[in-house]
Amino acid sequence: MQKLNLxxxxxxxxxxxxxxFAADFTPASAEERVSATESRxxxxxxxxxxxxxxxxxxxxxxxxLFFVIFLFSFLGPMLIPYNYADQYRCSMKLAPGxxxxxxxxxxxxxxxxxxxxxxxxxxxSISSLSRNTTxxxxxxxxxYSFYNExxxxxxxxxxxxxxxxxxxxxxxxxxxxxxxxxxxxxAYSTENIDTRAENTARLPLIRNVCPxxxxxxxxxxxxxxxxxxxxRVSLSIGxxxxxxxxxxGSLYGSVAGLIGGKVDFIMMRVVDIIYSVPDxxxxxxxxxxxxxxxxxxxxSSPSGFARMMSNLGVGIVSIFITFACLYWVGMSRIxxxxxxxxxxxxxxxxxxxxxxxxxxxxxxxxxxxSVGQLVIATCLQIPSAIFxxxxxxxxxxxxxxxxxxxxxxxxxxxxxxxxxPYRLLYPGIILTLLVLTLNLVGxxxxxxLDPRLK
Numbered sequence: 001m002q003k004l005n006l007x008x009x010x011x012x013x014x015x016x017x018x019x020x021f022a023a024d025f026t027p028a029s030a031e032e033r034v035s036a037t038e039s040r041x042x043x044x045x046x047x048x049x050x051x052x053x054x055x056x057x058x059x060x061x062x063x064x065l066f067f068v069i070f071l072f073s074f075l076g077p078m079l080i081p082y083n084y085a086d087q088y089r090c091s092m093k094l095a096p097g098x099x100x101x102x103x104x105x106x107x108x109x110x111x112x113x114x115x116x117x118x119x120x121x122x123x124x125s126i127s128s129l130s131r132n133t134t135x136x137x138x139x140x141x142x143x144y145s146f147y148n149e150x151x152x153x154x155x156x157x158x159x160x161x162x163x164x165x166x167x168x169x170x171x172x173x174x175x176x177x178x179x180x181x182x183x184x185x186x187a188y189s190t191e192n193i194d195t196r197a198e199n200t201a202r203l204p205l206i207r208n209v210c211p212x213x214x215x216x217x218x219x220x221x222x223x224x225x226x227x228x229x230x231x232r233v234s235l236s237i238g239x240x241x242x243x244x245x246x247x248x249g250s251l252y253g254s255v256a257g258l259i260g261g262k263v264d265f266i267m268m269r270v271v272d273i274i275y276s277v278p279d280x281x282x283x284x285x286x287x288x289x290x291x292x293x294x295x296x297x298x299x300s301s302p303s304g305f306a307r308m309m310s311n312l313g314v315g316i317v318s319i320f321i322t323f324a325c326l327y328w329v330g331m332s333r334i335x336x337x338x339x340x341x342x343x344x345x346x347x348x349x350x351x352x353x354x355x356x357x358x359x360x361x362x363x364x365x366x367x368x369x370s371v372g373q374l375v376i377a378t379c380l381q382i383p384s385a386i387f388x389x390x391x392x393x394x395x396x397x398x399x400x401x402x403x404x405x406x407x408x409x410x411x412x413x414x415x416x417x418x419x420x421p422y423r424l425l426y427p428g429i430i431l432t433l434l435v436l437t438l439n440l441v442g443x444x445x446x447x448x449l450d451p452r453l454k
Contacts, residue, residue, distance in 0.1 A: 059444025073231035082222035086123035113158035115205035241385035249331025257339030313400025338370035379442035
């Protein structure tokens with residue numbers, strides 16, 4: 001039996017395709033081509049969000065101020081000769097921009113020399129040139145060394161390189177008027193020496209005397225250097241704590257929202273219980289319970305991470321543990337809401353029908369589509385973490401001495417607030433501007449990523 005082709009039976013009813021195309025499709029005119037031309041290139045979601053963020057003048061101004069504070073905290077310590085922990089016994093309780101008597105004497109000495117070393121300007125409670133010690137310093141690639149036979153206390157070593165033969169001399173200071181007395185020329189050598197040998201020390205010469213812009217505290221520590229390091233510690237703690245919250249909260253919320261049912265109900269009740277726990281009480285309990293074990297681990301562990309945590313102290317480690325235990329609950333609720341909204345979408349249904357594992361659906365579909373909310377929540381979590389760390393350091397539960405933070409600086413300034421109010425003013429202003437700018441930047445990012453929230 002011969003098989004019939006359906007297209008052969010209906011051949012008479014099918015019109016000529018060439019005639020149909022010629023009749024229905026005609027070339028576009030010049031006006032039609034102009035109207036069909038793309039008026040502007042399409043932009044991505046993030047580029048469009050960046051454009052909206054740039055239009056927010058308040059957030060852009062806050063971002064610029066935040067970068068100034070960031071550079072002040074992280075690059076500022078490289079530009080000043082003072083360290084946050086160094087104590088200068090001649091510079092105690094100085095007002096902002098004020099010079100001590102020893103610093104004025106050093107400035108006068110620099111008028112007669114290119115480089116100087118003043119025993120009084122050296123950090124520490126007691127500083128002097130030790131006897132039977134070879135001191136050395138470098139200038140323009142040349143190493144100068146000299147041998148000191150006796151202990152010298154309040155003296156200045158001066159180096160003048162203007163002459164054909166550089167001159168190194170030492171001078172004692174008159175206690176009454178600060179003029180130089182008993183000037184002695186030092187016999188030096190320019191031969192290479194073993195700088196790591198015993199009874200050998202480097203002489204840190206200075207070219208100019210840097211003022212204490214923010215003043216000094218009762219221990220002779222430079223307040224601007226301490227504010228720089230305090231801002232660095234507060235910012236680092238805030239960013240690390242926000243990342244901890246982001247990791248734990250996004251993982252917990254995505255699992256609860258994707259599985260749903262009884263698992264979601266139980267996980268959310270755990271979140272409700274954690275919400276009711278006071279965070280300050282947990283920090284106190286963690287410090288009491290974990291202080292000795294943590295300190296023993298930090299002292300015995302050879303890893304670099306343990307050394308870094310040891311410098312911050314057990315209090316900061318307790319703050320990190322508190323954020324890991326408590327502060328992720330808000331992030332988990334945000335992620336859970338996003339997952340509940342997204343898991344009913346067609347692309348998630350298609351991935352489930354194809355047998356894609358749930359872990360891959362979370363990593364490749366749900367979390368990337370929730371990144372806008374995650375960025376907003378993380379940006380707003382940073383100032384919250386900074387404020388909590390400053391509050392705990394203000395109470396004495398944060399960083400350990402000699403490390404400092406903005407909160408501990410404010411706490412130290414309370415003892416002398418009536419005599420030296422500027423000690424509280426500077427760290428307080430930096431902390432206020434830091435938290436305010438981060439909140440304004442977070443609000444601008446929220447409005448840029450989701451304009452419907454305006």
